[in-house]
Amino acid sequence: MPLGFALLLTAGGVMLGRGGIDAVQLRLLGVRLGQAAVAAAGVQILAGEYGTGLIRATLIVVPRRWSVLVAKAGLLTAGVVPVAVVGVGVAVIGLPLSDALLRAAGESVLHLILVGLLGLGVAAAVRSSAAAMGIVLGLLYLAPMLLWMLPDPDWGRFLYRLTPATAVQALTTTVDDAGLPLGPWAALGVVAAWTVGALGMGAVLFQRRNA
Amino acid sequence: MATIEVNGLRKRYGAAVALDGMTFTVRPGHVTGFVGPNGAGKSTTLRTIIGLDRPDAGTAIIGGRRYAELAHPMRHCGALLDPHALHPARSGRNHLLWLAASQGLPARRADEVLGLTGLADAGRRAAGGYSLGMRQRLGVAAALLGDPPVLLLDEPFNGLDPAGIVWMRGLLRDLAAEGRSVLVSSHLMSELQDMAGHVVVAGHGRVIADAGVDDLIGEYASLEAAYLELTAGVGGIR
Numbered sequence: 001m002p003l004g005f006a007l008l009l010t011a012g013g014v015m016l017g018r019g020g021i022d023a024v025q026l027r028l029l030g031v032r033l034g035q036a037a038v039a040a041a042g043v044q045i046l047a048g049e050y051g052t053g054l055i056r057a058t059l060i061v062v063p064r065r066w067s068v069l070v071a072k073a074g075l076l077t078a079g080v081v082p083v084a085v086v087g088v089g090v091a092v093i094g095l096p097l098s099d100a101l102l103r104a105a106g107e108s109v110l111h112l113i114l115v116g117l118l119g120l121g122v123a124a125a126v127r128s129s130a131a132a133m134g135i136v137l138g139l140l141y142l143a144p145m146l147l148w149m150l151p152d153p154d155w156g157r158f159l160y161r162l163t164p165a166t167a168v169q170a171l172t173t174t175v176d177d178a179g180l181p182l183g184p185w186a187a188l189g190v191v192a193a194w195t196v197g198a199l200g201m202g203a204v205l206f207q208r209r210n211a
Numbered sequence: 212m213a214t215i216e217v218n219g220l221r222k223r224y225g226a227a228v229a230l231d232g233m234t235f236t237v238r239p240g241h242v243t244g245f246v247g248p249n250g251a252g253k254s255t256t257l258r259t260i261i262g263l264d265r266p267d268a269g270t271a272i273i274g275g276r277r278y279a280e281l282a283h284p285m286r287h288c289g290a291l292l293d294p295h296a297l298h299p300a301r302s303g304r305n306h307l308l309w310l311a312a313s314q315g316l317p318a319r320r321a322d323e324v325l326g327l328t329g330l331a332d333a334g335r336r337a338a339g340g341y342s343l344g345m346r347q348r349l350g351v352a353a354a355l356l357g358d359p360p361v362l363l364l365d366e367p368f369n370g371l372d373p374a375g376i377v378w379m380r381g382l383l384r385d386l387a388a389e390g391r392s393v394l395v396s397s398h399l400m401s402e403l404q405d406m407a408g409h410v411v412v413a414g415h416g417r418v419i420a421d422a423g424v425d426d427l428i429g430e431y432a433s434l435e436a437a438y439l440e441l442t443a444g445v446g447g448i449r
Contacts, residue, residue: 056263056296057306057353061313063262063279211263 002040003083010034010087010112014094022175024104027091031108032168034087035115038080039136042119045072047129059211069124069203076116084112100174107171107188114188114195115140115164121195124202127209139194140164157181167191213274213287213360214238215392220259220269222252222416229255230266231416237394239360241408242387244424244434245396248442252416253396254292257365261290273361283314288361289354294346294370299339303330303349306338307356314357324352329378343370351382362386362393368402380406400435404428412438414445 013030046069049055062068088108095101118139123132144165150156160166161181170180170187182190215237222230230252237243245253258264260271262279271277273288281287297306307321325334328348333341338349347370354362364383368376384406387393397403403410404424412420420427420441424434431437 052298053293053296054298056293057310059263060261060290060292060296061285061310063281063284208265210258210265 002037002044003079006034006037006041006080006112007083007087008034009037010084010108011090013091022173023095024092024101024174025172027095028088028104028108028172030091031088031112031172032165034084035112035140035168036137038083038112038116039119039140040133041079042076042116042121043123043129043132043136045076045123046120047123047127047132050127051129056211065207066203069120069206073117073120073199076120077113080113080116081109084109088112098174103184104172104174107184110188111168111171111191114191118164118191118195118198121198121200121202124206125198162190164191164194213392215260215361215363215394216270216272217256217260218270218272220256220271221267222255222259222264223267228416230259230269233269233413233416233418235411235418235421237361237392237411238409239390239392240387242383242393242395242403242406244403244407244410245394245413246398246400246403246410246438247413247419248445251413251445253413254365255416256413257290257292257363257394257396260363261288261292263292283357285310285314285353285359286316286357287359288363289357289359290363291347291350291354291367292363292365294343294350297338297346297349300337302335303338303341303345303352304334306349307334307352310353310356316357320356320358324355327355327382328352344372344375347371347379348375351379355386360391362391364393364395366397367395368397368399376402400433400438404434410434410437412441414442419445 010030013027016026016029049058058068059065088105092101092105119136122135126132143163144160147156147160166181167187167190170182171184173180217233217235220230220233233252233256247253255264259266260278278284278288304321304325307324308318311318311321325331328351330348330352333345341349347367351367367379371379380402383393383395407424409423410427411418427434427437431440
């Protein structure tokens with residue numbers, strides 16, 4: 001269900017036409033909306049079971065908790081990949097093919113996969129849909145705004161580069177990227193680091209805690 | 212046949228001690244009652260045996276192995292711990308079909324246990340609409356799915372109507388008579404007196420008494436009198 005929204009929101013970028021300085025970035029604005037729905041899918045695939053109590057049945061059936069998490073991650077990725085590929089593909093349809101376009105589109109797909117897994121990792125750590133969504137949405141949208149309020153602008157600028165929100169801006173930009181806080185591949189690295197961190201913490205807590 | 216060996220389980224939640232060296236063995240062939248005041252650690256012990264709770268120390272072994280080491284755990288140990296652990300939109304039958312598939316069991320096992328638990332008709336309805344008694348029956352159906360030699364049931368009489376209680380009593384006694392190890396936690400001493408061959412009395416996260424029902428009745432006149440005498444002064448909720 002959230003993945004349906006993700007497809008619509010991501011593909012919706014195609015409506016934004018080809019005007020502006022960076023047509024690719026404009027078209028890929030949908031990724032910034034679609035990532036929320038992908039994150040919701042990642043959260044819901046695990047936290048939804050805590051909401052209904054089904055998780056206890058699941059863990060009785062599959063007591064090896066690593067297997068549960070790996071299976072959920074695999075299922076989630078299998079769902080996100082076609083959504084991301086089709087969504088991003090539709091969004092950039094008709095634009096002149098270039099290396100920069102392919103790079104931005106490919107990174108957008110990878111970004112969406114990573115954000116889904118980020119949602120799964122956070123859900124494993126906090127075990128509640130509402131709390132996990134709050135954390136993920138805060139990270140994706142609120143964090144960059146809050147960082148500009150830091151009293152020390154140098155620190156603010158430094159931390160700003162480390163948020164996934166900055167990353168999605170950087171990795172969809174194809175024109176005039178000199179003024180960006182970090183390069184496109186470094187940006188994907190930032191998102192990957194958040195995902196690995198969240199999944200790692202989630203896995204350890206999921207493994208050790210009571211169901 | 213398989214036994215349940217609980218050995219020195221310890222568990223604390225912050226300052227509260229839930230399990231304080233819980234140790235007992237459940238043997239096949241008769242129902243073992245697991246009794247004690249609220250907060251004595253019965254549910255935590257059962258949850259620890261099947262790996263839902265992580266103990267701070269100690270082990271729980273089913274037929275020689277930890278639950279989490281079993282490839283198809285429901286074929287070794289059936290558990291009814293939380294009758295609400297199901298997907299509310301899924302029908303009872305689909306719930307069982309999902310469980311059966313996960314354990315490499317044929318789909319017909321789902322229909323067999325539905326018949327055995329009196330849910331043949333209700334099995335097609337969404338489980339979210341089931342009464343507590345029906346959820347208990349579905350939980351028993353799930354526990355029996357893999358035809359396991361070990362059964363754990365937490366308060367299985369809750370929510371059952373009088374006919375259901377009689378049915379449950381007979382079922383558990385028959386399952387034990389077939390040579391299974393059956394551990395039943397309950398507050399209903401009169402039910403256990405008729406059904407159980409052995410009783411483990413818990414308090415403060417430890418075993419207070421571990422004895423045959425006939426021995427306790429011989430000493431205290433009834434299981435209820437024995438329970439009240441043994442747990443006198445054992446405050447449950449701390």
